[in-house]
Structures are given as structure tokens and as C-alpha cells.
Amino acid sequence: MNRHKNGFVNGLHDGLPIALGYFAVAFSLGIVARKAGLTPVQGFISSVVNHASAGEYAEFTVIMANASYLEMAFVILITNIRYLLMSCSLSQRFAPNASLFHRFWVGFGITDEIFGISIARAGSLDPYYTYGAMSISIPGWALGTALGITAGNILPVSAVSALSVALYGMFVAIIIPAAKNNKVIGGVVSASFVISFIVSEIPLFDHVSDSMKISLLTVLIAGIAAALFPIQDKDDDTNTLSDEEVPEYDA
Template sequence: MNNKSAFLNGLAAGIPIGLGYFAVSFSLGIVARKAGLNPFQGFTASWFNLASAGEYALFTSIEQVVTYIEVAVITFVVNARYMLMSCALTQKFSSEIPFFHRFLVAFGITDEIFGVSISQKGVWSPFYNYGVMAVAVPLWSLGTSLGIIAGNILPSSVVCALSVALYGMFIAIIIPAAKKNMTIAAAVLISFALSWGFSVLPYIKNLSGGNRTIILTVVISAVLAYLKPVEETEN
């Protein structure tokens, strides 16, 4: 497959992904507006941070006025899985693909883009990813900006209602996985309980929201990974 065909195939695959991203990022825009970001700032944040959970952590951290270091660490922790996805995708690279293509593709890795990329048969072309990104990334960023604009125009009651949509999205993500895997279900329930506990326990409740999230994310994932490691399967 030549580069042009790969790019066009990527565009076709990116349209449904981009439309879904637009809806999600619109809700993120409501959160960004509450954090005090303007449409340009929201667009820029989404352009360079292509992750719903990562951006939610970013915007809520900004709203809580945490330090730059806390923002950097929590964003890194929440988005760390994309490094693993990028490493897995490199297994489909031809040895002749230069570094800058690898870098650009790794920048645009999300759960959905990784899914459609890893499913490609034969020798993988970076232009396929560029096609997907050409649709998905602008719609993701535009949705955030429009969400901020809508948050500035709509009545406060409507803004509050729209902000709940993001929590619904997260619930839609964790419930199916939790129903299939008891370890994930346990992680969800433990995180709920400890998040509440951290908000009321002496001394710990005085930590910033960003630090509490970092501690919970690292500790819960590390403990469960040790106790219930993912079983390896042979391909």
C-alpha cells in the first residue's frame, strides 16, 4: 500500500473516531471553562494532550490551583499507558522507517487510534496514522473550544447538567470492563472507597487533589499488578 492510499484509509477510519472525540471533548470543554481556560487555551491543551482522562486530570488540577510539578506528574501518570501502546505499535514498523515518523505517530496515540492501527494487516505505514490524526486531533481540540464557548453562553443550570456528561462517559468506560474482570472491578471499588477516605482522613485530606490522585493511582495499580498480574498468552 502506497502512502496516499494509507493516508486515505486513515482518513476514513478517523471520521467516526473524530466524531466521538468531538462529543467527549465538548464535555471536557465545560470542565476547562470551570477551570478558567479560554477557548484558545482549551484548544491548545487538547491539541497537545490527546486523552480524556489525562485532560480531565489536567483541568481539575488547574481548577484546584495545584503546582506545576503536580500537574506534570499527574498528567504523566494518567497518560503513561500510551508509552506502552507506542512500544507495542513499533513492532509493526519497518526497520527503514525513520525516527521522526515514530515520534509523530507516538504523539498521536490514543486508545482508539492504537486500536485501528494495530489491527492493520501487513507492513504498517505511518501515513495511515497521519490520516486518522488529521481528522481526530482537530475535532478533539475544536470540541474543547466549543465546550468552553458554550459554557460561557449557556445558563449555569445547563452548564452543570452538561458537566455531568463526562462522569457518565467514565462510568461507561469502567462498567463493561469491570463486569468482565473482577480485578478491574476490585480496583474501581477500592479507588472509590480510598478517594472518599483520603478526602476525610486527618492530614491526608490537607493534601492537594492532585497529590491524592497521584498517590492513589500509583499505589492501587502497583498493588493489584503485583497481586493479580495479567496472564501472558502465546500468539
């Protein structure tokens, strides 16, 4: 029990900077949610169950487009599908006797940053560490969204418009460093811009909503890039644990 308590406290400690960063980004996302007509309570709940900037932005875009629930489900699935892969990868760091309960709830709370600090832990992963990070970072994200919606209802239109740009700045900050460091990623990003523009100008696709266009192009372009430029597997023995290193987890 003490081990789990220490793991939870360490997760809280490491999750605090993530929570502060999430709050700032989610505040800008709340401005977009306000444009989609969400109340602060609705925005808070949305961020608790869909704690991903790209996924929530896609969600709000679909709402503003008055699209169907089926289209919303498809868009969010495509946007957030990377978390499925992260969850599968992180589950391999648990001891073999870790229960399905732990695997499920850790998978629910996976974000890019929480995955990063969890996978970087030495030895077998204690799920309570990830619970600690989740318990402070996810509320920070949800609170930022709710306050962003509240601010959007109070601030003048000019200020709301300026704050809306901050979210796009976040996406640019994610894309540019990766594109500079990897020519393949840079080429895929450039191709995405060009192809998206071409598709937007073709009358044949006028009846397809913008969110569906983005989702379909994401699957198509990412699939082609993965087929043409696969990532080479590398041998990594650092995650191999001896019998002495494998802890036991309570159900």
C-alpha cells in the same frame, strides 16, 4: 508514494467516526475547561497537545486547585502513562527500516482509539495510515473542547451544570463494562472507591491536594493489582512478518 497516499486516505476514512465521537466528548470536557478559566483558544491548544480525556480532566482539575506546574506534570504523566506503553507496542509493528521521525510522530498522536485501529491493521503498519487518522480525529477533539468552552460562556448556569455531568457519564461508561467482564478489574475499581473515600476522611492528608491524592492512589493501587494479578503472556505469531511483507518507508 501511492502506497503512502492510500494509507493516509484510509486513515482519514477510519478516523472520521473517531473524530465525531471525540467532538461530543470534548464538548463536555470544554465545559470543565471553562470552569478552570480557560479561553476557547487555550482549550483548543490544550487538546492538540494533550488529546486524552482523563489527562485533560486531570489537567483542568489541577488548574482549578491552583496547584504547581510540577504537580500538574506529575498528574498528567501518571494519567497518560498508558500511551507510552501503547507507543512502544505500536512501534514494533513498523518495518525495521522505519525512521525515528515516523516513530516519534505516530507516538505523539496515540490515543486509545487510534491505537486500536492502527494495531488492528494487517501486516506491517504504514505510519501514513496513522497520520490520516490523527489529522482528522485530533482536530475534532480540539474543536469540541473550544466550542464547549464557548458554549459554557453563553449557556445558562443550569445548562452548564447539566452538561458537566456528561463527562462523568463517559468515565462510568468506560469503567462498568470492564468491571463486569473482569472480576479483578471490578475489585480494583471497588477498592479504589473505598480507599479514596477513606483517604479523603483522614485529617493527615488534608494538606495534600485532591489531584495529588488521586495520582498517588492510582500508582499505589494499580501497582498492587499488577503485582497480585499479573496478565499472563500469550504466544502470538500473527505479528511476525516475512521478508516479502516488510515495506520500505521514506524518511
